[in-house]
Amino acid sequence: MINNITLKAFKSFLYRELDLENLTILTGLNSSGKSSIIQSLLILDKAFKNEKNLLLDGHGTESDLKNKNSKESIELSIEIDNVEYSIEFPNNKETFKANLFPRVWHISANRFGPQLSIPISNDEGSKNMIGKNGENVLQCIRYYDSINPVSLDESIKHPDATSFTLLENIRTWLKVISPNVDFNYEVIDISDSSYATYDGFRATNVGFGLSYILPVITTLLVSTFEKNNLVIIENPEAHLHPKGQTELAKLICLCAKLGTQVVVETHSDHVFTGVRLFAKENDFADKTLIHWFELDENRNTDVTTIFIDNDGRINEWPLGFFDQFELNHSKLI
Template sequence: MLEKAANKENNILLDGHGSIEEIKNNRVKENISLQVRDENNHSLTATISLSSDLKIDIKDTFDYPEVIYISANRFGPQTSIPIYNNSAKKDRIGKNGENLLQCIELLGDTVLDERLRHVNAEGDTLEYNIRGWLNTVSPNVGFKFHLEKMSDSSYSMFDEHRANNVGFGLSYTLPVITALLMGTFIKNSLVIIENPEAHLHPKGQTELARLAALCAVVGAQIIVETHSDHFFDGIRIAAKRHGIAEDVQIHWFELNEHKNTEVYSPILSEDGRVSEWPKGFFDQFEINASELI
């Protein structure tokens, strides 16, 4: 919404979510104020009037980042994936994974920070490390892709099998890995990932969190929405190993009995410990384990 506001778009609602009457909380009467502030104290503030015409007042001294957004609704295994012909988007990923493979082809030779190099990667480039990290998440799997530019489509293969003949985790994870790595070299970018853990086993979820943390170490700005305690533990481990606890913000959202959202923000310490554990905050493993004692 803030991105649309910054671009002065008339309809700042997210596509496909209907009118303001459908999405607003009817128990809230006051206006909503959203603010983004960068490290140089530049800010963008959007004050939104909850009227039927959704009036918005913008105060902007902010250089809005390029958003690299991978949604929870991203493509699973597909026979083909569309590619973009628009020159402005040819090297960018769509929110559902559109244009992913053309993006890898065009940016694949980009040299990454050496700290991101996967131990099994054949080189320092984006494509080599996509393959390396994909192999960590799903061990011993080869990855190939091909573009059909005359039909604006592309397809991927895993161990010479088409994508819809292998596990869902490969297709769901590929755009996540690519977006995270891209966030380390696209200047003034913000990577937003929904449910990176989808269709991955616990080790793969933890490794993906390690990659996200490494990308943050080299300067990527990342927002992750997750339901995975394995991913969360991966971030905690990375905070302990790489000293990034001060750069990690944790927010837990819970709907109260009045249908309003309460936000808890535990603090992560340098040793990966969490300052507080609100009820329901990644505590189900302990609850289940206590039932088995």
């Protein structure tokens, strides 16, 4: 498991060490540094795989990522099982063992909405992977549904599911989002495509929420099949109603409790409250960390780390931290 990450002269960070837990929640104002944590994890993932061009794939050049207020070189460090590894730009010469870094599953905020078809990979080694935009999700479901069936752990089987299969539990979790919805899919190998149906209708004829949440649910469940997995999810709450967001928080916590390390970037008070409820009811508080991000007057990132206790309470409540509902409500009284 990744214990912490350190960023020096990276984007809006002058220098910051951040602890990570089984479940780490990143939240705060827009453009305050949350996505930079995710970006640094993805760059480190590439470094551990000994890939060249670490700053490509949408990350930009060194000048794009350099903190404007620092004369230091960019340095990213990470601690895995209490051993520290670091890389420095632009002259990094470190070589890491790829198997030290967790297998990363990244579901981005730009994941596919309703599509007539979802692309699949024709690479034999990628058939059980899910792309950051949700591509290949249906082929991944097929892989674990029929090609290489794997049973879910009892602790994350949905209580309403009739079996421990991946497909049955995906269907059951989707019914939490949209009651009684009937999910099916088809993979068409000859055209490297796939499509999902909900109650017999293509995804383009139903609401956005089901399409947005399918890769999130699938990734979380699949990540529990093996050890040493890191799931990074941006805005899991997108297009979900409050109950769906709260239930999704429960699934996130269940997977993290089982051993998957999960990093979530969210603006949702329902996800946040759902995590607090789970912590209170399931002895999970010490496995959860919340990092609140703000910018100082020089537009450098400040981070406040917030802890949840065994009663689901938090140790401090910074101004702006999930307080807008109360502020608005006070004006209505």
